[in-house]
């Protein structure tokens with residue numbers, strides 16, 4: 001049975017580009033309340049976006065039988081589609097991304113990814129499944145004790161409310177023995193799959209061995225969904241059904257659904273170190289957003305492309321033409337692309353550097369820009385005031401140094417304020433998530449992605465191998 005907070009699907013329409021223009025989904029709208037018809041139109045319209053049509057379907061949900069709102073979901077079979085009848089006594093291979101940071105004493109310093117994996121595991125154990133839980137940790141070359149998953153067992157057990165059993169390997173007779181002794185509703189954490197080089201090489205024989213432990217497969221490892229590895233992609237060839245976990249689904253709902261089909265005005269804030277690592281994201285967002293705010297180290301390449309002096313700020317000389325092209329593209333598309341008007345400059349790259357605020361056009365030689373200035377914060381805040389959807393990827397400055405964290409923290413605070421007013425706020429992973437957590441406003445955002453690389457690839461419009469490999473959801477006529 002679905003838990004009280006788990007949306008229960010009572011109708012599902014696969015909104016491929018073709019389906020959205022066909023008459024059947026439109027006809028099915030007639031049975032929906034007026035407010036939800038508008039929602040549906042928005043969603044169906046966005047099916048013209050090829051990424052949306054491949055990853056996303058319309059899901060009309062109910063909680064405890066009460067019709068709620070339409071939410072977008074991927075057109076992949078979900079763990080929520082499996083009932084107790086499908087799961088009781090079944091061995092379920094769950095791939096999660098439990099790649100959490102550990103300190104020198106093997107203490108977990110951020111358990112976000114463990115907490116994010118819990119709803120799927122809980123759903124499975126509450127429905128009587130035997131869960132074989134797998135993950136990678138770090139990038140080990142062969143068996144490396146410091147990358148063992150053992151330190152995760154106490155926290156997992158605490159969050160699940162049961163004692164999680166740990167295997168010393170991820171394949172082999174000892175693991176099989178532990179699987180066979182698992183009770184219904186039990187959880188076995190198998191060892192780091194990356195202790196075998198075959199994992200990252202996606203070797204079919206290794207995938208087959210992992211798959212042989214279970215009856216069916218759930219992928220909830222959003223953070224690793226951009227990797228075609230044995231435990232994320234290879235196993236799906238041997239386990240049917242292979243379905244999406246709740247976390248994977250939620251990430252796609254926001255990073256594909258809400259972005260392809262935003263409530264407007266839609267603003268994107270892109271920062272980070274280099275323009276070269278964000279080209280794909282900027283180009284993709286330029287197709288969708290109304291306002292694009294740029295910050296971080298990349299702005300100096302844009303300034304220099306416009307003929308400004310940037311002192312010793314970070315510049316990618318080989319991307320000057322690209323910056324000019326992106327500015328022209330934004331103009332042609334009617335996107336309001338805004339660069340910071342002032343910057344905080346430093347006399348060295350250090351936390352205790354001397355600093356001052358100058359207009360973007362007045363960076364002296366020998367000084368480098370490490371944050372956006374107060375005027376820019378105000379201008380950005382004013383621009384964000386009117387928005388209904390905001391996505392943020394990449395810090396505004398070198399936020400690791402307190403002196404240069406002001407711009408990034410101001411954006412985090414503004415997004416928290418907007419979230420409180422009903423604006424959809426999506427934080428796209430990596431350093432921006434760290435910044436939001438540092439400010440203590442993570443819990444108020446609409447969605448905080450658990451994937452750095454994976455969220456970036458999704459925002460670039462790429463398909464994720466770990467998602468593509470899953471079974472399609474069965475369309476249900478309304």
Ligand SMILES: Nc1ncnc2c1ncn2[C@@H]1O[C@H](COP(=O)(O)OP(=O)(O)OP(=O)(O)O)[C@@H](O)[C@H]1O
Pocket residue numbers: 271272273274277295296297298314369370371393394395396397398399400429430431432433452453456
């Ligand atoms: N003006 C600047 N000069 C130099 N480095 C900067 C500047 N502004 C931001 N950075 C650096 O950019 C880095 C983050 O860039 P990155 O592109 O990796 O962001 P991200 O996309 O949020 O993170 P991830 O790649 O982990 O998802 C931070 O370490 C920050 O210090």
Ligand SMILES: O=C(O)[C@H](O)COP(=O)(O)O
Pocket residue numbers: 097099138139223224227451452453454
């Ligand atoms: O931390 C991450 O981004 C994911 O766990 C993927 O890790 P990887 O980059 O080592 O594949």
